[in-house]
Amino acid sequence: GSAPDITGTGAANPLATLLSYAMCLRYSFDMEDDATLVEQAVKNILDSGLRTADIMQPGKTKVSTEAMGEALVKELDKLANMHFVTLEKGGLLVSPFLRQYLGANWQKYLRSNEKI
Numbered sequence: 001g002s003a004p005d006i007t008g009t010g011a012a013n014p015l016a017t018l019l020s021y022a023m024c025l026r027y028s029f030d031m032e033d034d035a036t037l038v039e040q041a042v043k044n045i046l047d048s049g050l051r052t053a054d055i056m057q058p059g060k061t062k063v064s065t066e067a068m069g070e071a072l073v074k075e076l077d078k079l080a081n082m083h084f085v086t087l088e089k090g091g092l093l094v095s096p097f098l099r100q101y102l103g104a105n106w107q108k109y110l111r112s113n114e115k116i
Contacts, residue, residue, distance in 0.1 A: 010064035013052040015042055018072060041075040 006012055019042060026035035045068070051060040052068050063071070 010066060011053045012065045013054050014065060014069050014072065015045075015052075015055075018042055037079050038076070041072055041079055044075050044079075045071050 003012055018038060022035040022038040022042075025031040025038065048071075049060045050063050050068060050071055051057060052065065053062060056062050
């Protein structure tokens with residue numbers, strides 16, 4: 001649910017929203033690889049021991065909504081950076097997820113040799 005009773009407290013859990021987004025990618029847009037990437041990011045975060053208050057367990061690290069969101073963005077960045085390879089003749093194979101993540105200027109980012 002929307003949990004209006006905890007609005008502004010930093011206690012909301014953003015994981016279900018992100019997993020719903022993964023389902024949308026998979027079932028509405030046939031973007032299996034991208035959905036799997038989002039699900040892997042959530043799994044990696046949970047495996048690292050981070051938890052919001054609603055799913056807190058002994059021995060895990062309790063974090064706020066903001067901290068969980070930041071951890072998810074960082075993990076998605078890490079996974080997205082793993083999804084392009086330089087081809088033998090200097091070409092570039094870029095996943096649809098990375099192109100979408102970087103937006104309309106994705107080629108500029110890759111040509112600039114900046115850390116993505």
